[in-house]
Amino acid sequence: DTAVSQTPKYLVTQMGNDKSIKCEQNLGHDTMYWYKQDSKKFLKIMFSYNNKELIINETVPNRFSPKSPDKAHLNLHINSLELGDSAVYFCASSQGDSGGAATQYFGPGTRLLVL
Amino acid sequence: GNSVTQMEGPVTLSEEAFLTINCTYTATGYPSLFWYVQYPGEGLQLLLKATKADDKGSNKGFEATYRKETTSFHLEKGSVQVSDSAVYFCALRPDSWGKLQFGAGTQVVVTP
Numbered sequence: 001d002t003a004v005s006q007t008p009k010y011l012v013t014q015m016g017n018d019k020s021i022k023c024e025q026n027l028g029h030d031t032m033y034w035y036k037q038d039s040k041k042f043l044k045i046m047f048s049y050n051n052k053e054l055i056i057n058e059t060v061p062n063r064f065s066p067k068s069p070d071k072a073h074l075n076l077h078i079n080s081l082e083l084g085d086s087a088v089y090f091c092a093s094s095q096g097d098s099g100g101a102a103t104q105y106f107g108p109g110t111r112l113l114v115l
Numbered sequence: 116g117n118s119v120t121q122m123e124g125p126v127t128l129s130e131e132a133f134l135t136i137n138c139t140y141t142a143t144g145y146p147s148l149f150w151y152v153q154y155p156g157e158g159l160q161l162l163l164k165a166t167k168a169d170d171k172g173s174n175k176g177f178e179a180t181y182r183k184e185t186t187s188f189h190l191e192k193g194s195v196q197v198s199d200s201a202v203y204f205c206a207l208r209p210d211s212w213g214k215l216q217f218g219a220g221t222q223v224v225v226t227p
Binding site for chain 1: 149151153157158159160161164202204214215216217219220222
């Protein structure tokens with residue numbers, strides 16, 4: 001059973017398009033995250049939701065809009081895609097978050113290539 | 116602010132060699148510390164963690180000890196295998212919501 005799943009796994013698209021990446025977790029966790037990994041493997045958090053409420057919103061262009069329809073899902077919509085958006089996007093989840101010790105479980109990643 | 120610094124890679128080793136990946140951090144308060152591993156083409160997996168000073172995390176032959184006096188969390192394994200080839204990330208989380216902060220990652224290549 002996949003704990004944290006993402007679709008699609010690969011996404012190739014043209015500049016200027018709008019695309020969405022979906023994430024689902026079946027771990028019963030109440031907190032979900034989106035991370036971006038650039039070509040040098042550097043990972044940076046983008047957003048975090050707890051019980052469907054946004055709790056972290058890093059300095060991310062407003063072309064990126066997360067949506068959490070329920071605790072098990074956190075989708076990422078990207079408008080007007082740019083070349084610099086090419087990266088691997090990872091979804092993660094954890095149970096609770098305060099205190100910092102909760103383990104985050106990562107999805108397999110979505111490899112986005114903008115042409 | 117908080118930050119994590121880990122040694123640059125790639126680190127190339129022969130099978131059965133000893134592996135050390137250095138990780139040091141800057142943080143206020145008492146963060147939790149983690150090592151994640153990313154195998155080629157896959158997502159990140161938690162390898163081990165430590166939540167307070169002098170804690171030792173261990174898993175799959177890997178170990179790391181939370182050293183507050185040197186603000187370090189070095190990863191070690193006594194005898195690596197080819198299957199340990201991956202990118203290893205050191206990370207911290209402060210005493211607050213969210214924000215797992217990663218180091219730049221260290222690629223490890225183990226040759227037969």
